[in-house]
Amino acid sequence: MRPRTPNRALIGLRTELGLSQEQYAELVGAEVRSVRGWETGEVTCPQARHLARLYRLHGVNHPEQLGFLPRRRAGSAATVGHTDPSEADVLRRDILGLAAAAAFTNAVAAPVARLLAPWQHTRTPAVGAADVARVQQTNQTFYDVDFLIGGGALRPDVLLEQFRKAAGLLHGTFAQDSTREELYSAVAHLGSTVGFMLFDQGQHLDARKVYLASLQVAQNASDMWPLRSIVLSELARQCLHLGEYTDALELLHIAHGGDDEITPTAKAMLHAVRARVHAGRGDVAATDRFAGLAEEEFGHSKPVDDPSWITWFDRAELDGEIGHAYYALALGRKQRATQAADRLSRAVARHGPDQARSKALALTKLSKVRMVQREPGAAEDGANIALQSLDLYERLQSPRVREDLLSLRPLLRPHRHLPVLAELDARLVLVGRG
Structure with missing residues (x-):
């Protein structure tokens, strides 16, 4: 040994x-x-x-x-029925295979089956328009809370239970087929929101279970491909966050299968996420290409044509996504720092009060870019920007924002003799202990 x-x-x-x-x-x-x-x-x-x-x-x-x-690199995706690895290990290693199976086949992975199981010890419910409306209202409430406060506003067990309850209605009886399709759509959209809130909390395995369940449900929804596109894009964001770049790109490639049924705004969002993935891999040319495609598609956007699930992706979000991509190049490859600072500054200026989490994330990344630009006064400027993000964080419940802020500390090391950086470091120490 x-x-x-x-x-x-x-x-x-x-x-x-x-x-x-x-x-x-x-x-x-x-x-x-x-x-x-x-x-x-x-x-x-x-x-x-x-x-x-x-x-x-x-x-x-x-x-x-x-x-x-x-x-x-882990081996290729196993089949859904593979039981040798633990459930958690399969969800980590085989997400691409599981996502493809959930989106395009009737095979149901064990963790997904539990989320979609019928209610126990109850009669088969008769489902009507009022039930669909309640699921839609639950989704809208969670969506608003997520954007305003962050995914940590609700405990994981609460989020999962609400999704299970909504999914249980899928086993009911329907007087009309249109009601059935509307319910499938509503449940899948709720899963998209719940999955993202769990992702924001760092509950990655639970988020993946809900995303996979949503892809399974989307097969019977009237807006099947748009649903696939949004859920796959969120799953790709999670892979990006975890450094699983190859899986992220493959998931986005599948998401583009719905290009004929999604609006230019949604296409712009997919291109922007692809730019971020390529930036994470250090591919400058591909990052520039997909940032350009995102801009081009966004130029064709008509908000009046956008469904409710993509209305969040406005000009501020586009600038934030592209700025995030260039930020990765600025820190990883020492390139595109000027473009990163410009995009992130525009995003910060454009984010409204209901986009506090997005603004905090943009501020933190802008502060990091300023700190690596090595210009006179850049470190102090970066610290002041980070303090703005900290002020926003105190009103949020987002572990992702907290993690992002704490990752500033290594960049402060050479500048801790400066008063504003010493203040920032002291506040970050408290955040880390909180």
């Missing part, structure tokens, strides 16, 4: 942040025993979701920069 070699690089990075193993574990969404395993060398490379958070926290792009061995 090869003797374990302590990961001194990771130990050094953690201690530089002044964090205990317990605090560090909470910050990257891992268990304390996992952090111990990384540092002792027992684990030579973390799982993708932890690795992605470590990258953001320390501003690096490769496992070797954290003292780990290169991460091996």
